[in-house]
Amino acid sequence: MTYPQTNITCAIKDVKRRIKWEKKEKKRLKKEREKLSRREEAVERSEKHFSYVSTSEDRRETNISYKRTRAFYATPEWKSCRNQYLESRGEKICDCCGRIPDPNYRRVKPDRNRPQWEKNKLEYEFQCNRILVDHKLPVKYYWGLRLTPSNFQLLCGVCNGKKMNEINSTHYERVMESSTGNVKTDKGVKHIELLKVIKK
Numbered sequence: 781m782t783y784p785q786t787n788i789t790c791a792i793k794d795v796k797r798r799i800k801w802e803k804k805e806k807k808r809l810k811k812e813r814e815k816l817s818r819r820e821e822a823v824e825r826s827e828k829h830f831s832y833v834s835t836s837e838d839r840r841e842t843n844i845s846y847k848r849t850r851a852f853y854a855t856p857e858w859k860s861c862r863n864q865y866l867e868s869r870g871e872k873i874c875d876c877c878g879r880i881p882d883p884n885y886r887r888v889k890p891d892r893n894r895p896q897w898e899k900n901k902l903e904y905e906f907q908c909n910r911i912l913v914d915h916k917l918p919v920k921y922y923w924g925l926r927l928t929p930s931n932f933q934l935l936c937g938v939c940n941g942k943k944m945n946e947i948n949s950t951h952y953e954r955v956m957e958s959s960t961g962n963v964k965t966d967k968g969v970k971h972i973e974l975l976k977v978i979k980k
Contacts, residue, residue, distance in 0.1 A: 838924030849919050862913045865932050872911040876939040885909040907937030914940050916951040930958040
């Protein structure tokens, strides 16, 4: 027996077993449709937020509270942009010190009985083997550039801890220039293409 619109054939002749199989198959197809729908929504949301070009309003200086900036890192918009940026970068390497995380590293479980020097050592090892998507211009002061990939960079946990909310003058100039969409070339100032990195 072949079911319309599914191309699924059932060879079960027993009525009760076939009904049971049909219910199971309907549930599976429903889950697949829901999964596909969620994926399409994620792609649409990503295309909306993952833009290399910002407006002059986005580039204005701000002073956002710590509570609001922390809440931002839990939003689906940030997670989507972060994941796409990580995929577009390929190799995970710190842009500051060039550190590459050990793929075989496993974090040691915390133990209160360890001496402080050992806790510090293990924490340092953990930070060395982390790669984070950091904002060159902190979201606290440039809230409008929080989802602009030209403001992203990869840092290990150690470099990220040292940077904090500091603003590098070179980063400031490059981000402000690239986020306008206008880039200086040998043939004058040209507008970059809008890049769309769709999560597969």
